Amino acid sequence: MYRFLLTPRWWGINVFVLLAIPFCIFMGSWQLSRFEGRVHDSRAATEQAASDQHETARPLDSMLPVDKATSGRRVTASGHYGKQLLVPGRQLDGKNGFYVLTLLRTDAGKALPVVRGWLPGEADAAKAPAPPSGEVTVTGALQASETPGDNGVSAQGGLPAGQTAAISSASLVNLVPDRLYDAWITLDKADSGMKAVPASAPQGTGLDLKAFQNLGYTGEWFVFAGFVVFMWFRLLRREVEAARDAALGLAPQEETAPAPVTSG
Structure with missing residues (x-):
């Protein structure tokens, strides 16, 4: 009943699924890491700002150029x-x-x-x-x-x-x-x-719109992965049902065209 999985068409479908799912998971994990990185930067910037208020001031030239560490x-x-x-x-x-x-x-x-x-x-x-x-x-x-x-x-x-x-x-x-x-x-x-x-706070350290975009993209990539799995099972179920119906003789017969009438 599952011999159709060995057909070229299903080989192509299976290869696509095996490549698409890891790719979606990788992209979702990467976007999640970007969001977590922004959260960490935001917390670090907040803590740094609190400590900066009490630290001893340093000469200007020793703190240049301005970056996330010196801002x-x-x-x-x-x-x-x-x-x-x-x-x-x-x-x-x-x-x-x-x-x-x-x-x-x-x-x-x-x-x-x-x-x-x-x-x-x-x-x-x-x-x-x-x-x-x-x-x-x-x-x-x-x-x-x-x-x-x-x-x-x-x-x-x-x-x-x-x-x-x-x-x-x-x-x-x-x-x-x-x-x-x-x-x-x-x-x-x-x-x-x-x-x-x-x-x-330094640019890129706050929980701005870009941070929540990363979180939204994370959800989208994981949804794509779930959608690929769902569609694969749906196609498989349809193919199995079609094979079962054919084995029981329940598959609709193709209409044959009437034979042409020839004059004697």
Whole structure:
């Protein structure tokens, strides 16, 4: 009854099933590992952020370039404040407002963007307090340059003079004459009545939409594997039933065409 399994057609079906099931399981396991990796990164980033608040600040240059290991770490830098810019459209504690961003010219001859604090309302240079004069030493959380479109960072263009949508060397290079660090810091304690801006987790460490996409893809691949098994058993059952019906003479007979009538 199962001799049909040795036919070329069923050989092809069986080979496909034997290859498809392990492939689906492998892809599902890989997507699950990606999701678990993001969960681990998120927990590690949370724990790191908590410990960073109490660690001793280190010199800025010793923590560059910014990566997942150094993002959020406390650093210190000295220099003189220069040009000041506003970063509109930033929320804090559920309220709309703007960052006050000031360039710190260090002894290395480069400028470090420093977020001195946050103020509520529309971005207005008159509301932003002037930076301290003379040489200052700042301490804050190290952050990677922002990418427009990620983590709520606006990609808005055409802003008024003295404003920038993203805090990044790529965005600031056209606004200031200084050589820039590919990083920025947010002060531990904001200046002049402003609110301090908390450090954000490194990119790729949060449970964002991509993480849950990985989890969704995991379920899809395992469902595909189950579907392949289901279809194989369905085809097998249909073939067995057809063979059984044929053995019992229950298979429908093919209609034969009437013999042509020939004239004598």
